[in-house]
Amino acid sequence: xxxxxxxxxxxxxxxxxxxxxxxxxxxxxxxxxxxxxxxxxxxxxxxxxxxxxxxxxxxxxxxxxxxxxxxxxxxxxxxxxxxxxxxxxxxxxxxxxxxxxxxxxxxxxx
Amino acid sequence: xxxxxxxxxxxxxxxxxxxxxxxxxxxxxxxxxxxxxxxxxxxxxxxxxxxxxxxxxxxxxxxxxxxxxxxxxxxxxxxxxxxxxxxxxxxxxxxxxxxxxxxxxxxxxxxx
Numbered sequence: 001x002x003x004x005x006x007x008x009x010x011x012x013x014x015x016x017x018x019x020x021x022x023x024x025x026x027x028x029x030x031x032x033x034x035x036x037x038x039x040x041x042x043x044x045x046x047x048x049x050x051x052x053x054x055x056x057x058x059x060x061x062x063x064x065x066x067x068x069x070x071x072x073x074x075x076x077x078x079x080x081x082x083x084x085x086x087x088x089x090x091x092x093x094x095x096x097x098x099x100x101x102x103x104x105x106x107x108x109x110x
Numbered sequence: 111x112x113x114x115x116x117x118x119x120x121x122x123x124x125x126x127x128x129x130x131x132x133x134x135x136x137x138x139x140x141x142x143x144x145x146x147x148x149x150x151x152x153x154x155x156x157x158x159x160x161x162x163x164x165x166x167x168x169x170x171x172x173x174x175x176x177x178x179x180x181x182x183x184x185x186x187x188x189x190x191x192x193x194x195x196x197x198x199x200x201x202x203x204x205x206x207x208x209x210x211x212x213x214x215x216x217x218x219x220x221x222x
Contacts, residue, residue: 034210043216044153045213046210046212049210087152087153096141096204096209096211097155097158097166097168098143098145098155098202098211100145100154101152102150103152
């Protein structure tokens with residue numbers, strides 16, 4: 001079983017749609033949680049950290065359920081520029097080792 | 111831009127050769143982590159350097175080795191290259207009170 005599992009997609013949605021990505025992690029000792037965004041042939045870039053209380057940044061909302069070891073990302077009012085691969089990331093241990101899911105590919109269609 | 115730079119941007123090698131990749135961390139960051147990203151996969155942690163010492167290692171064989179220099183820049187060395195080593199190699203810097211890792215643009219390695 002992979003340490004971080006995501007639905008690989010692809011998700012193809014029209015502009016303006018709401019889309020949700022889910023992720024599960026296996027290590028209950030995981031300490032920090034993130035969503036990164038990766039554009040084609042580019043490096044991953046931090047989209048947002050994920051907190052137990054849930055957090056929002058504009059059109060993006062992230063949720064963490066530690067009991068279920070589940071992380072989600074909701075994107076509202078999708079824009080063409082949201083097209084990318086979204087990586088669910090977990091930080092386990094003192095070495096700040098990031099464990100990535102395989103990513104979920106999103107294409108927002110005009 | 112993150113301020114993390116990597117060189118070279120692209121590299122082609124043949125099986126059995128050795129390669130050295132370089133990373134300059136963001137100013138003020140003392141930790142560099144290296145990741146390997148195969149096509150269609152998420153990045154996989156190789157190892158991390160903190161203040162010139164290895165500070166954690168992923169599931170990679172010993173032919174993957176590294177260094178960190180006093181200015182916190184870092185090298186990744188891979189010996190006896192195999193076809194499966196073809197990937198995007200990413201370095202990420204972090205440090206101080208900030209937990210976030212900032213990635214460089216990566217080096218794309220092709221092993222023929």
